[in-house]
Amino acid sequence: MDINAILTDLVTCLCAQILTDDLPPVCFCGVLPGDEVALDYAGDCDDACGMAWVRLTTAYPSVSIATPAAIPGNCAMGIGIEIEMGIVRCLDVGEGGTPPEPESLTASAALQVADLMAMWRAVHCCQSAKDFVIGQYVALGPQGGIVGGTLPMAMLVT
Numbered sequence: 001m002d003i004n005a006i007l008t009d010l011v012t013c014l015c016a017q018i019l020t021d022d023l024p025p026v027c028f029c030g031v032l033p034g035d036e037v038a039l040d041y042a043g044d045c046d047d048a049c050g051m052a053w054v055r056l057t058t059a060y061p062s063v064s065i066a067t068p069a070a071i072p073g074n075c076a077m078g079i080g081i082e083i084e085m086g087i088v089r090c091l092d093v094g095e096g097g098t099p100p101e102p103e104s105l106t107a108s109a110a111l112q113v114a115d116l117m118a119m120w121r122a123v124h125c126c127q128s129a130k131d132f133v134i135g136q137y138v139a140l141g142p143q144g145g146i147v148g149g150t151l152p153m154a155m156l157v158t
Contacts, residue, residue, distance in 0.1 A: 011054040013126035026050040049090035066154035087115040088148030
């Protein structure tokens, strides 16, 4: 399977899992390019606020998942890829210098965990993700009223 097909399949699984888990919709759910994610699509849109994505973070010659093959002649090997899956949501930041209510922060934390589990299930249910290694979830924010996290994974493309 080619890398673009894997990314597209994974983001399709992620977008579907958000709906299946009955989580609030996001403004954007798609494949992103680049070495960083611009959170430009996370702002308010209609009745949603947040974004979900999948992106390629690195690729290297490999014969086993998550292990670059740094040996002569490695161009004839498979390609190891590392992918980032992420979801961020808008966070209540309070108004007029008043911090948000504790209940609002608790609800945001619960949604962050629900999003983590949606990403986890999306990877496990996706047809492209049969041979993979999931890395450590990394929390993002709160910065600019955005909070969430990313789930990295590694795969071997033959």
